[in-house]
Amino acid sequence: MDQSCAPLWEAIVEYANKKVISFHTPGHKLRSGVFPHIDKILGTSLWALDASDEVEDITNNHSFKQVLKLAETLAGELFNSYAARFLINGTSGGIHSMLLGLTGKIVIPRFSHQSVYGGLILSEADPIYLAAKIDSEWNIPLPPTFEEIKQVLEHGKNIETIFLTYPTYYGTTTELEKILKLKKQHEVAIFVDEAHGSHFRFSPELPESAVDLKADLVVHSTHKTLGTLTQSSLLHINNPDLEAKIDTALTVLQSTSPSLILLGVIDAVRRELALSGKALVENAVRLGNYIRDRLKCIDGVKVAPSRITNDPTKILFNLNEIGLSGLEVETRLRYDYNIQVELSDYYNVLALITIGDTEQSVESFLAAVDDLVRRFSGNKPLPKLSVPYYLAIPQKVFSMRRAICSQSEMTTLSQAENRIAADFLIPYPPGVPVIVPGEVISSDLIDYLKSCYKNGWEVRGMREENLMVIKEH
Numbered sequence: 001m002d003q004s005c006a007p008l009w010e011a012i013v014e015y016a017n018k019k020v021i022s023f024h025t026p027g028h029k030l031r032s033g034v035f036p037h038i039d040k041i042l043g044t045s046l047w048a049l050d051a052s053d054e055v056e057d058i059t060n061n062h063s064f065k066q067v068l069k070l071a072e073t074l075a076g077e078l079f080n081s082y083a084a085r086f087l088i089n090g091t092s093g094g095i096h097s098m099l100l101g102l103t104g105k106i107v108i109p110r111f112s113h114q115s116v117y118g119g120l121i122l123s124e125a126d127p128i129y130l131a132a133k134i135d136s137e138w139n140i141p142l143p144p145t146f147e148e149i150k151q152v153l154e155h156g157k158n159i160e161t162i163f164l165t166y167p168t169y170y171g172t173t174t175e176l177e178k179i180l181k182l183k184k185q186h187e188v189a190i191f192v193d194e195a196h197g198s199h200f201r202f203s204p205e206l207p208e209s210a211v212d213l214k215a216d217l218v219v220h221s222t223h224k225t226l227g228t229l230t231q232s233s234l235l236h237i238n239n240p241d242l243e244a245k246i247d248t249a250l251t252v253l254q255s256t257s258p259s260l261i262l263l264g265v266i267d268a269v270r271r272e273l274a275l276s277g278k279a280l281v282e283n284a285v286r287l288g289n290y291i292r293d294r295l296k297c298i299d300g301v302k303v304a305p306s307r308i309t310n311d312p313t314k315i316l317f318n319l320n321e322i323g324l325s326g327l328e329v330e331t332r333l334r335y336d337y338n339i340q341v342e343l344s345d346y347y348n349v350l351a352l353i354t355i356g357d358t359e360q361s362v363e364s365f366l367a368a369v370d371d372l373v374r375r376f377s378g379n380k381p382l383p384k385l386s387v388p389y390y391l392a393i394p395q396k397v398f399s400m401r402r403a404i405c406s407q408s409e410m411t412t413l414s415q416a417e418n419r420i421a422a423d424f425l426i427p428y429p430p431g432v433p434v435i436v437p438g439e440v441i442s443s444d445l446i447d448y449l450k451s452c453y454k455n456g457w458e459v460r461g462m463r464e465e466n467l468m469v470i471k472e473h
């Protein structure tokens with residue numbers, strides 16, 4: 001197909017140019033002037049592009065559906081999938097759609113994004129969790145290894161699906177190629193959350209993309225690493241048997257009024273990537289390698305090795321040697337140097353380099369870290385967290401869905417022993433749920449949560465020292 005055209009984007013722009021007099025939604029009637037204060041910031045073209053589902057494409061009968069299909073086919077071709085779908089609720093929406101229609105046993109690493117738990121709640125699938133393991137040097141959760149997946153498949157019965165995150169938010173990749181070889185023997189489907197890896201296809205210096213490796217379903221946030229608008233993602237289908245199921249799920253879960261701007265920009269960016277994606281991503285890789293090499297030369301800065309992240313555009317580093325926590329580095333970069341990083345935890349900071357970076361942005365970042373180190377050098381190293389991570393998986397009594405549909409009440413931590421959780425509790429770091437709805441709260445877990453609270457450690461889902469449990473009748 002001709003990757004130099006962007007049928008959906010062009011049809012939206014054409015329609016805007018026609019200046020059709022609208023007696024139709026949306027209420028702004030595609031014209032600027034209704035909200036002059038907003039126009040000042042957004043400019044005037046945004047409204048005209050924000051039609052509901054009208055497009056001007058004569059060859060495709062002015063049909064939005066036909067033009068969208070064409071745009072999705074071009075995306076599938078570029079990313080090497082059997083079929084692609086444009087998403088307007090991010091990778092979260094894609095993950096929900098992947099899981100919605102599942103009923104059997106599904107293997108899931110406990111260190112999964114919250115949307116995976118959301119998808120499980122929507123589905124009738126029965127999760128088998130893999131406990132997170134923490135890298136002892138970097139203190140970050142690791143993805144399950146090939147051996148762990150092999151063991152669970154060899155010992156578990158009737159497992160139908162494996163759900164993996166590749167790469168993790170920290171940029172760690174599991175041995176996906178080897179894991180995918182287990183598919184046939186064990187007759188399982190493998191779904192991949194590649195939220196942070198949509199750029200993989202565009203450089204041989206990056207891990208191989210899960211789409212190229214032929215996982216059955218892959219979803220990735222093109223908005224995170226490839227520059228489409230926030231909330232837009234791509235879902236790739238490699239197993240044709242799943243195509244109809246995915247379409248049903250998308251019909252259930254996505255808006256019937258998708259933003260043409262979000263969709264059109266996916267198409268327009270896809271064209272740019274087809275024409276110059278390799279050069280753009282390779283430039284980001286070059287800048288990433290450059291930053292890492294320079295950071296490694298600054299005394300007091302520790303940069304994660306490829307064992308932890310083999311994607312050069314993810315700069316995971318820390319200043320623990322000079323006493324700064326990751327959280328403090330993030331705050332100081334933001335308020336002292338006007339730099340915002342992607343994430344931080346007690347120990348580490350993750351900075352992302354993408355196709356949007358320039359030599360100048362990279363030099364500003366390096367100068368800031370250099371200055372920060374100069375200001376704090378000589379300080380004592382950061383003390384290790386006194387509380388070790390809690391990685392045990394509690395006993396399950398109810399499915400998550402049954403738990404969240406049950407009546408709940410608030411109780412104090414001290415009174416929560418043996419009660420059934422009605423909400424997730426997720427300490428940061430490491431971002432792994434210590435309990436999910438429907439699981440039993442043990443005394444060990446209460447002790448752990450109390451020490452988190454005492455140490456001022458954020459636990460998402462806690463309300464001060466209280467938590468939600470299922471009401472007993």
Ligand SMILES: Cc1ncc(COP(=O)(O)O)c(C=O)c1O
Binds near residue numbers: 169193233
């Ligand atoms: C690992 C992982 N998966 C999925 C998501 C959801 O992606 P989106 O923001 O595109 O919905 C995120 C978002 O941060 C993520 O980190």
